[in-house]
Amino acid sequence: MSMYxxxxxxxxxxxxxxxxCMYKLPNIHEQKSGCGHAHQNGEVDPAVRALxxxxxxxxxxxxxxxxxxxxxxxxxxxxxxxxxxxxxxxGMGSAVFTGPxxxxxxxxxxxxxxxxxxxxxDPAQPPLSLLVxxxxxxxxxxxxxxxxVHSSVTAIPPQLLACLGPRNTLNHSRHDFQLGFxxxxxxxxxxxxxFSVQNMCPIEGEGNIARFxxxxxxxxxxxxxxxxxxxxxxxxxxxxxxxxxxxxKAAALRALNGALGRVAWLVGSDLSLADIVCYCAxxxxxxxxxxxxNVQKWMKSCENLSHFNCAYQVLQSK
Numbered sequence: 001m002s003m004y005x006x007x008x009x010x011x012x013x014x015x016x017x018x019x020x021c022m023y024k025l026p027n028i029h030e031q032k033s034g035c036g037h038a039h040q041n042g043e044v045d046p047a048v049r050a051l052x053x054x055x056x057x058x059x060x061x062x063x064x065x066x067x068x069x070x071x072x073x074x075x076x077x078x079x080x081x082x083x084x085x086x087x088x089x090x091g092m093g094s095a096v097f098t099g100p101x102x103x104x105x106x107x108x109x110x111x112x113x114x115x116x117x118x119x120x121x122d123p124a125q126p127p128l129s130l131l132v133x134x135x136x137x138x139x140x141x142x143x144x145x146x147x148x149v150h151s152s153v154t155a156i157p158p159q160l161l162a163c164l165g166p167r168n169t170l171n172h173s174r175h176d177f178q179l180g181f182x183x184x185x186x187x188x189x190x191x192x193x194x195f196s197v198q199n200m201c202p203i204e205g206e207g208n209i210a211r212f213x214x215x216x217x218x219x220x221x222x223x224x225x226x227x228x229x230x231x232x233x234x235x236x237x238x239x240x241x242x243x244x245x246x247x248x249k250a251a252a253l254r255a256l257n258g259a260l261g262r263v264a265w266l267v268g269s270d271l272s273l274a275d276i277v278c279y280c281a282x283x284x285x286x287x288x289x290x291x292x293x294n295v296q297k298w299m300k301s302c303e304n305l306s307h308f309n310c311a312y313q314v315l316q317s318k
Contacts, residue, residue: 164181237278
């Protein structure tokens with residue numbers, strides 16, 4: 001039994017139309033005339049396709065520009081240089097190495113940047129063979145030669161500042177040269193060479209750098225025996241004549257004297273890398289004054305070539 005009754009406010013069979021959403025928005029995917037970019041059947045609008053192709057072309061050109069700028073960065077800011085003492089080398093003497101000077105075939109194509117060989121060397125032990133090879137490079141290529149002094153070196157004799165030749169008084173653009181040769185006098189344990197920062201690691205040691213520079217002048221011996229003999233003499237010059245003990249230097253001098261008793265030059269019939277490195281090692285060690293007869297005769301032949309004049313000038317500063 002209920003306490004009280006209330007009348008119904010609405011009939012029980014009343015039907016109410018409820019909305020399916022709160023509000024409506026236009027379909028953004030529906031194609032409209034004149035402003036649609038994509039078709040509902042999956043086809044790309046030609047205008048969008050042209051825009052994508054233009055974007056790809058711009059990105060490709062940006063990548064090429066970035067590669068060019070990376071190459072120019074190395075030539076604009078020379079690494080490890082604090083004081084700039086620039087000098088342009090003049091060609092000296094008659095050419096020993098002849099042939100087509102095609103750096104692209106030797107070093108690869110390099111767009112927009114001068115190929116710059118950067119050498120760090122200790123002024124207390126100047127790499128004489130590299131200076132001789134620089135002189136030969138100047139006779140075959142148009143070389144932009146520059147000398148720098150690092151902050152780790154307090155004083156430099158004038159001969160070392162002018163070791164790459166006299167200063168050029170004419171104004172030249174970097175594009176007028178085929179090759180750059182930058183020498184930095186720096187407190188380093190051994191000579192170091194940087195050529196391509198992106199593609200190769202630094203080369204250390206006077207003998208190894210001399211081998212690299214010599215390849216720019218001559219392909220070297222074609223047979224394995226002569227190539228091995230040249231490498232052997234280079235190692236003998238660096239590790240025995242220049243850096244060895246008194247016994248090692250004496251043994252190397254005897255071997256040098258015996259080899260020169262049969263031939264005029266150490267490898268082949270002309271001046272080679274072996275002659276350059278061995279001569280400079282004897283000159284730096286001071287063994288040239290007490291050398292045997294065959295070595296003395298061979299050294300006179302080297303001195304008759306003007307390429308070795310720069311070595312004498314550097315030794316005068318020590």
